[in-house]
Amino acid sequence: MTADGGPNLVQLLTPEGERVQHPDYDIELSAEELRALYRDLVLVRRVDVEATALQRQGELGLWAQLLGQEAAQVGAGRAVQPDDFVFPTYREHGIAWTRGVAPLQLLKLFRGVTNGGWDPHEHNFALYTIVIGDQALHAVGYGMGIQRDGTDDAVLVCFGDGATSQGDVNEAFVFASVFNAPVVFFCQNNQWAISEPLERQTRIPLYRRAAGFGFPGVRVDGNDVLAVLAVTRAALASAREGNGPTLVEAFTYRMGAHTTSDDPTRYRIAADVEQWKLKDPIERVKVYLARNGFADHTFFEEVETEAEALAVKLRDDCRALPDPEPISIFDNVYATQNSLVESERTGLRDYLASFSDTAHAGRGH
Amino acid sequence: MTADGGPNLVQLLTPEGERVQHPDYDIELSAEELRALYRDLVLVRRVDVEATALQRQGELGLWAQLLGQEAAQVGAGRAVQPDDFVFPTYREHGIAWTRGVAPLQLLKLFRGVTNGGWDPHEHNFALYTIVIGDQALHAVGYGMGIQRDGTDDAVLVCFGDGATSQGDVNEAFVFASVFNAPVVFFCQNNQWAISEPLERQTRIPLYRRAAGFGFPGVRVDGNDVLAVLAVTRAALASAREGNGPTLVEAFTYRMGAHTTSDDPTRYRIAADVEQWKLKDPIERVKVYLARNGFADHTFFEEVETEAEALAVKLRDDCRALPDPEPISIFDNVYATQNSLVESERTGLRDYLASFSDTAHAGRGH
Amino acid sequence: MPDGGTEMAVFTMAKALNAGLRRALEDDPKVVLMGEDIGRLGGVFRITDGLQKDFGEHRVVDMPLAESGIVGTAVGLAMRGYRPVVEIQFDGFVYPAFDQIVSQVAKHHARSSGRTPMPIVIRIPFGGGIGAVEHHSESPEAYFAHTAGLRVMSPSNPLDAYAMIQQAIACPDPVVFMEPKRRYWDKAEVDPATALEAAGPFERARVVRPGEHATVACYGPMVRTCLEAAAAAEDEGRSLEVVDLRSLSPLDITTLAASVQRTGRLVVVHEAPVFLGLGAEIAARISAECFYHLQAPVIRVGGYHAPYPPSRVEEHYLPDLDRVLDGVDRALSY
């Protein structure tokens, strides 16, 4: 597999910040829109850096870094319409941002104060899914719901290169094509599934998987926000028009560790990472904006300041997040009254109450 | 989907018994070999007819008819070498025949005297697998074992058109291609998964699925024993040579019911079946043999006689099959001594013994 | 194959389920039936017979052959506000969907802090006694009952089948609905107009036969067996109280304990393997709740710790009248 994505890679902005043309995909954006994308990219990266720091400080149990995948996520996220629905993995902080999910909401999950975090229906952004691939089928089912409702919404579902090996993802390909569901399969190929390189999941480029199921697949430069936006928009439009699913492979690179628990020095060489640093998704936009006069020094400084403020607030808010009440363990296990849950809830409540009289919380400690 | 298999269908013998050429596949067979194939086809069909009758007579609980798929199975089965290993579904009576599994062994499962029936290692033919798709992964694992052993054996695994929707089958495609396992995926597309037509499983021809995983797929006329033999042989040779997996789609038709429990009049029209009758897998071989002088009247009669004798013996042997002992329920649950099984076995033994004194087997009846 | 019943009032369980599904489809446009062969064929047991014809392919959907895919897409439909009713063709084919059931269907409501209910019904024809090949006679209910977030229930007769399937569909919780396939052709009088009321809340067990000397707890296919055993026991002068559990998660321990406190003895009967079957939980609870009332240990009668055997020997695997009575003997021998 070529590290540069091969000849079929859709690219509109080179790593050097050069705007290039593509026969099938193009995009016209105002300076303002371009600046907005840049701002997204920077803020999203800043949130990611801050969350990583918070994990190091013990405020989060874990963090799954998006470093390097900002363009893929901002591009895809900005292609999605408000009434569309997005199914993320656990790393979609950039898309979450574009859906209006406050970064603090994301941190709740990683801090361990909830298994969810936000209202999926408010943002049309599903909860993070940790079991690899499960959400692909949810997306298709949701798309079948759209078909039944007769609206022209579409669904975007995210997964990684590793996930393409899961049965559920391939079943999602089958179901989406058979039902012609309005779904865009958005695969961020960041070249790694934890320590396993792409070669452990496939021997051909992933975008070609789609052809085996009878729908189009496109490989796009995942570090090129313009190309991702253009390609994803086109795929969503196609879904909306009743042409069924598309697989978009965003060819990118996981610049950080898999998560803060991971140690990538055990399985990959620094040189590879260095090579991909040259393709940074933010730098090329900055160069493009500056070189073409779409943004000036002040703008870049403003974004930096905003990013810093966002980080400070995130840090403070994160630290202030309260732990859940013990008894909340039983909340929402069922939507209805349930005698088993009630009896266990009462048991725990009584048990906890038995300590409240005594000075110490337990006998053993 | 075209009923005739489309332009990419590999065919060497037309329904009219005409030998045709194909640029990529050919086969040279002696008159003796051709007669042997004919004999296989006839005997296999006769066994199937007899088993269906035995089910009607209450001797079998169920039978999964192969009617119409004789050529696909005999062609594939005769392509396999003795040291190769075959993983069947529950309908592979024709392949079982080519592996030397006595038809009576097959009937044991459907009569309900065993969940298995034969020694997989004696015949290099795995037990029937009823859970759709599970065996696809077993085949890949077996192939990985061959790779580790360093022999040049290959694996053939059977599944139906319906099975291609299962996650496990698609995972098998992933694993086989990633490990370059010596596996031939032999899909008998008989156009139906019980009552569901092919369109419920795919919107493109199934052989094209393989391309999505990076290995070749071929569609062969599944009613043409020569073409199936040639294509499967080539695929096995390719696997043996280290080129990894191939998907062979044998385009055929389920002429009978799904099983003896099924009533196809509820979901398909007789005209379709009639159309496929014209493509009968046996008739065309007979015409070809007769027209070219490869076989004479005596031969055809001999085969009929042999088939009849086989059926008579099968019927008698089936009726004579003893029921298993109640206590055999506990046999082979584990390969080692197991205290739980022992205590339950003792319990059942004592319970059964408690009746042996009394005249009647129970109180209730 | 099921007989539709010529009189309106006599239903097979199959027909009762069909009628219940029909009512649900009529009452709520969000109800969608999904499964393999449930359309034209009407399902291999004909439970959905005629429904696709009457409600269309969008509401009664023949799905690709992949159970995980069926349940997974049902989750997505539920997220979009639908109420999917999934048919698993046979008990032994639910396992490919296990991940979606355990990690998504069961947990999503809690994960979403109650924002996204999962009103999914997973219908599973279960149990043996029909002379089938492997994987067609299993009783996997304990896997689901052990899984928090799922309700598990099983009707034993046409009336309950008609009522409980509607209650299950109306319930915002996910329900694993275990249908005793060998009782599909059992008949009973059902008055659709009063059935829901007559059946009562689905969480309640029902004393289907009152008695004094011992309690027999059972569900699904074993209820008829236990009633027959109770009738036979009566001839021997033993009065058995038979409790149809109906709900397997949660268990209606209140009703059961009240019975055991009267009889002092309990036999639990199910087809599933005894080891970690529902009987284990029932025995553990009743042994604790009725510690001073039990005059004998709870006796469990059920399947063995072995794969479901070939059909020609299944009668020895399945609890029958004699094994139930043997269990009663043991309970009474203390």
Place this chain on the structure above:
Amino acid sequence: MPDGGTEMAVFTMAKALNAGLRRALEDDPKVVLMGEDIGRLGGVFRITDGLQKDFGEHRVVDMPLAESGIVGTAVGLAMRGYRPVVEIQFDGFVYPAFDQIVSQVAKHHARSSGRTPMPIVIRIPFGGGIGAVEHHSESPEAYFAHTAGLRVMSPSNPLDAYAMIQQAIACPDPVVFMEPKRRYWDKAEVDPATALEAAGPFERARVVRPGEHATVACYGPMVRTCLEAAAAAEDEGRSLEVVDLRSLSPLDITTLAASVQRTGRLVVVHEAPVFLGLGAEIAARISAECFYHLQAPVIRVGGYHAPYPPSRVEEHYLPDLDRVLDGVDRALSY
């Protein structure tokens, strides 16, 4: 991350497992390790650290990311005469493989009339207490114990880990090997030369602390907790006998019943939900086998009927020293 231990005699459980796997790879060329990230990375818990380097990519195989695929190919390798040892990365990720485990791994030996054994070990790091996100702290052992054809076992300490993993691999039965991930870094002296003998047969439970007033049965991660509880109880004048079950299927009821017959009381402790957890089966059996000895009902202390909660509240979900002692109090209050 695990410390390899500098002295040969001191092993963390992680290191003990690593050493046991190494021995198995050395002893039998048919042993193949399969899993996600088990090669270069050595697994997310480093249990296979260094093994790919020493035994090669054919014996320690990084598999595509699909659990059903991993277990399914293990079945095929077993059919070809190999002894696959599968690592499931975390408890909550075993469910995609459930069908292969339940319908193939567990049943194939019986199906083949004993001709094709399934000597497959499925290693699952399980349980909570490590502050992880959802799906990383579950205790799914009851699903497997309910499944005939599988052995289920769980070591609680480095010695057993070293011995039992080798015994599991040598065993011709499929073994679901539950590794208490939060005890991976617990240390103990292990003498590899005598460990197998010292550990004894894997089917036997072990009295890890003798006592008089009540028996506490536990396994895996809870053994340390229960031993700590027993030490605390001693200060209160209560003598607890702690039994490490080690084998969850089959259960060594003989050893446990002997203990309960002496103490008259039993508390069963596990992290898994109580409802239909192992404690249910143990309570059912002991209530029957020790019917005349039990002075109190069997008390079960375990997880709740709820999805495993977010980590900031997991300490209230998991049985701890206090909850064990509370269970003991209840047992002694009768």
